[in-house]
Amino acid sequence: MAVNIKVVSFYDEKVDENNTLSDSGTLKKQVTLEYTNTNYELNFISTKWLTISDSKTDDDYVKEAYDLCKSAFDNFDAKQKNIGKTFNPDTGKME
DSSP states (O other): OOEEEEEEEEEEEEEOTTSOBOTTSEEEEEEEEEEEETTTTEEEEEEEEEEOOTTOOHHHHHHHHHHHHHHHHHHHHHHHTTTTOOEETTTTEEO
């Protein structure tokens, strides 16, 4: 299985406790990742709002966002496992 994870957006914005845009909210780093499993060329996009810290690099933010998205990416893959397979009526199995 080959996957590609692309950073789609990466910027600061103010959000409330529900991560809804708010002028009076807390400034957070918004990181959106696009996950593609090249076996079936389908994508899954997920956005995370992260606490800003002077000690974090851009790579740190993306890694943190990825770690928070990983279970959603895994669930997405699990739902796609039969995409592209062919059903053989003679054997009653997918090939």
